Amino acid sequence: MSESLHLVCPHCAAVNRIPAAKLGDAPNCGQCKQPLFTGEPLELSAANFDRHLSRNDLPVVVDFWAPWCGPCRTMAPNFHQAAIDLEPYARLVKVDTEAEQQLAARFNIRSIPTLAIFLHGREIARQSGALDLGTLKRWLQPHLYRP
Template sequence: MTTSSSAPAEALHIVCPHCDAVNRVPAARLREEPVCGKCQKPLFTGQPVDLSSARFLKHIERSDLPVLVDFWAPWCGPCRQMAPFYAQAAQRLEPAFRVVKVNTEEAQDLAARYAIRSIPTLALFKGGREVARQPGAMDVNNILAWVQQHAR
């Protein structure tokens, strides 16, 4: 069996967490620590990416990876309690997922656009569309289980 024109379809668009450039990365090379073609920094850091309103849409609309979002605020106790678990989840979910955080105090437009009524709230986006949402703090195992349940 030969592969000809199907090979490019296996390349994924990955938005750089540093400079927001859109990179094409062969799916088979995701675990090889790819770097951005523009800024030469790692495309995966093992940490949640803090996104402002200006950067958010590019990351959810231009990435071929599912994007897990933590809508949070610095004054929120449960948000601060969940933060280390969310960071642990990021280490385990990358590179199959982009894991990001949105501070709803700084990005009030996004909180309104996505009708975030309680924080923390996790939302999973695929192809620019929200496919699942879960309010409330979770530990790392519950985050991972929830993501796997809704990633299909």
């Protein structure tokens, strides 16, 4: 029997079970029928943050950022490109620390941008400061899902 992964839909937040072998086949949500991978970072709020971090079997890379932050805006295109390049082996998400101050406090975010990688709801790596695309992808590489 092949391994199955749980993936939270970026559109309706339904938890989907996908055979690992089918991960690269552009799977759709069983509930809303929309793509489970969108090729762009998903914006999370306090309302949906825990569900996406705890119910995804893929590593979830969180960009804690703010709209007024120059380095955050500089890194945003690199983070977006990484979402395109690294799906379906990681889920990249963004949290606006200005709008979601309780999440920033909960994870002790002291500087932005801060990237954190979570696996099954547990933080496994953290990096502060803006990264270029190559450095970002090298930092993420050891944490990507391997079928």
